[in-house]
Amino acid sequence: MVLDLHTHTTASDGTLKPKELIQKAQTIGLEVLAITDHDTISGFDELDSVVEETDITVIKGVEISADYPTDSLHILGYNIKDSLRVAHVLNELIEYRNKRNEIILEKMNQFGFKATMEEIKKIAKGKAIGRPHFARLMVEKGYVQTIDEAFRNYLKDGGPLFVEKKRLKPQEAIELIKEAGGIAILAHPYQVLKDGLPYPIADGVENLESFIRYLISKGLDGIEAYYSTHLPKQTEELLSIAKKYDLLITAGSDFHGDNRPNVKLGMNVPFKTVGKFLSKLF
Numbered sequence: 001m002v003l004d005l006h007t008h009t010t011a012s013d014g015t016l017k018p019k020e021l022i023q024k025a026q027t028i029g030l031e032v033l034a035i036t037d038h039d040t041i042s043g044f045d046e047l048d049s050v051v052e053e054t055d056i057t058v059i060k061g062v063e064i065s066a067d068y069p070t071d072s073l074h075i076l077g078y079n080i081k082d083s084l085r086v087a088h089v090l091n092e093l094i095e096y097r098n099k100r101n102e103i104i105l106e107k108m109n110q111f112g113f114k115a116t117m118e119e120i121k122k123i124a125k126g127k128a129i130g131r132p133h134f135a136r137l138m139v140e141k142g143y144v145q146t147i148d149e150a151f152r153n154y155l156k157d158g159g160p161l162f163v164e165k166k167r168l169k170p171q172e173a174i175e176l177i178k179e180a181g182g183i184a185i186l187a188h189p190y191q192v193l194k195d196g197l198p199y200p201i202a203d204g205v206e207n208l209e210s211f212i213r214y215l216i217s218k219g220l221d222g223i224e225a226y227y228s229t230h231l232p233k234q235t236e237e238l239l240s241i242a243k244k245y246d247l248l249i250t251a252g253s254d255f256h257g258d259n260r261p262n263v264k265l266g267m268n269v270p271f272k273t274v275g276k277f278l279s280k281l282f
Contacts, residue, residue, distance in 0.1 A: 025266070066167055
């Protein structure tokens with residue numbers, strides 16, 4: 001079946017509004033679409049007004065950035081029932097992020113890259129400003145040629161314009177989703193790795209499987225086995241791990257629109273692999 005359970009809108013760092021994303025999903029024939037913006041559910045408000053106009057099944061979700069050395073441990077939450085609780089926690093993180101953005105902007109200007117918060121907000125078009133928006137402004141102003149260059153030379157972890165985020169611990173992110181009645185899924189498992197191995201955040205964490213097993217002990221429900229940059233061998237390994245531990249399986253592109261032009265919307269996967277997850281939603 002054709003679906004996408006991992007996408008972003010202008011509510012975080014995507015370039016399409018929720019309605020525009022749904023329209024694009026319709027155009028390419030998606031059956032199920034989940035909107036999972038980074039650390040915010042503010043896009044839910046707009047979703048409520050457009051889901052009735054489409055034949056696509058639209059799932060409300062979120063992607064929570066957890067505290068982890070590689071900056072890539074993200075927990076996806078689906079079917080959140082207590083949205084007020086989740087919004088309260090995430091809004092506190094967004095408030096800190098706003099302070100962080102002011103610091104990044106100050107660093108940019110000190111570095112000779114003239115920019116204002118008004119320019120950043122114009123690019124972001126939403127509430128949650130992130131590093132991709134700073135990168136896009138640098139490209140627009142001619143300071144760098146590409147977004148990749150902006151990250152590689154300035155905005156990457158440890159770069160001259162990098163400022164740490166305030167994040168939930170992995171178990172806190174999982175707990176927040178579960179306590180709100182949702183389903184917790186590990187996003188893009190292979191992006192969590194560094195030099196082929198996870199950081200040893202707990203005893204016994206030696207490889208990807210043991211790392212996933214550690215997260216299961218904290219309440220993890222499943223893994224994103226199908227992902228836009230996973231190699232076939234990696235997907236097979238994740239499917240094997242999911243079967244071994246009776247985990248739910250999801251499939252997501254991590255679509256961001258023009259912010260990640262190489263990532264296309266939609267995943268074509270066998271229904272039998274994602275059916276168990278979908279049955280938990282409906």
